[in-house]
Amino acid sequence: MKFIGIVGSSHSGARGYAIIKEIINNNKNCTFVSGGAEGVDTVARIVCNNNNVPFIEMKPDGIGWEYYKTRNLRIAEKCDKVYSLVMPLTKQNCYHCEKVGKNSNHEKSGGCYTGKACGNYEVIILDSHMNAKREIFVFGSNLAGRHGAGAALAARQNHGAVYGQGIGLQGNSYAIPTKDENLGVLPLDRIQLYIDEFIQFAHEHPEMEFNVTKIGCGLAGYTPDQIRPFFELAMENMLQDNSFANVNLPIEFGTTVLH
Numbered sequence: 001m002k003f004i005g006i007v008g009s010s011h012s013g014a015r016g017y018a019i020i021k022e023i024i025n026n027n028k029n030c031t032f033v034s035g036g037a038e039g040v041d042t043v044a045r046i047v048c049n050n051n052n053v054p055f056i057e058m059k060p061d062g063i064g065w066e067y068y069k070t071r072n073l074r075i076a077e078k079c080d081k082v083y084s085l086v087m088p089l090t091k092q093n094c095y096h097c098e099k100v101g102k103n104s105n106h107e108k109s110g111g112c113y114t115g116k117a118c119g120n121y122e123v124i125i126l127d128s129h130m131n132a133k134r135e136i137f138v139f140g141s142n143l144a145g146r147h148g149a150g151a152a153l154a155a156r157q158n159h160g161a162v163y164g165q166g167i168g169l170q171g172n173s174y175a176i177p178t179k180d181e182n183l184g185v186l187p188l189d190r191i192q193l194y195i196d197e198f199i200q201f202a203h204e205h206p207e208m209e210f211n212v213t214k215i216g217c218g219l220a221g222y223t224p225d226q227i228r229p230f231f232e233l234a235m236e237n238m239l240q241d242n243s244f245a246n247v248n249l250p251i252e253f254g255t256t257v258l259h
């Protein structure tokens with residue numbers, strides 16, 4: 001079993017999701033490792049979870065470069081290869097890459113430090129911030145807005161979900177209710193209405209990119225086969241060509257854009 005690190009910028013860029021998907025496709029039967037930060041690390045976690053790929057998150061024990069450095073060295077030691085996803089050069093070229101005689105014509109990144117320590121690394125330059133869409137984490141919620149477990153808890157801890165708000169956009173997350181105010185599971189036709197609303201919202205917000213988790217299939221207890229058709233139908237109704245460039249579905253719901 002090989003371990004592959006996916007690390008780098010705290011912004012994932014407009015094509016970050018697609019690039020990480022490609023890395024996963026090019027490295028079959030591997031376990032992926034990342035550092036639990038914003039940007040590339042977060043998107044790596046979402047892409048791996050959405051595609052049922054083994055994933056290890058190595059978070060730092062504290063805040064500050066000393067902690068990050070220790071975390072980076074742990075990742076480097078664990079991995080057979082590291083992909084460092086970096087921003088194009090704006091201010092400071094990458095002295096980590098310069099030191100090992102690699103092309104340093106990109107923004108400096110702790111990801112390259114990790115790669116250098118691993119000894120086997122590849123640098124991939126992401127699209128710039130300018131083109132980056134705002135990334136939205138889409139999770140299953142209850143109408144009481146108690147984001148206490150599973151993806152909802154992750155939404156509250158990492159993506160700005162607001163306790164007490166059960167529906168819609170909040171911070172960089174979007175809640176699709178799958179349970180009612182009393183935490184009873186909603187019937188499928190109600191969930192379908194909320195999925196329709198979400199797809200409508202995504203359609204009206206091309207400046208955002210939505211990373212959908214397996215809503216309804218965790219604590220609510222439905223199967224992917226019960227939920228998937230609602231996404232397909234909603235998207236079909238919205239667009240003739242059935243391409244929704246800004247909605248990334250988990251593999252169980254059918255990946256409509258990225259293959």
Ligand SMILES: [Zn+2]
Binds near residue numbers: 094095097098106
């Ligand atoms: Zn570099």
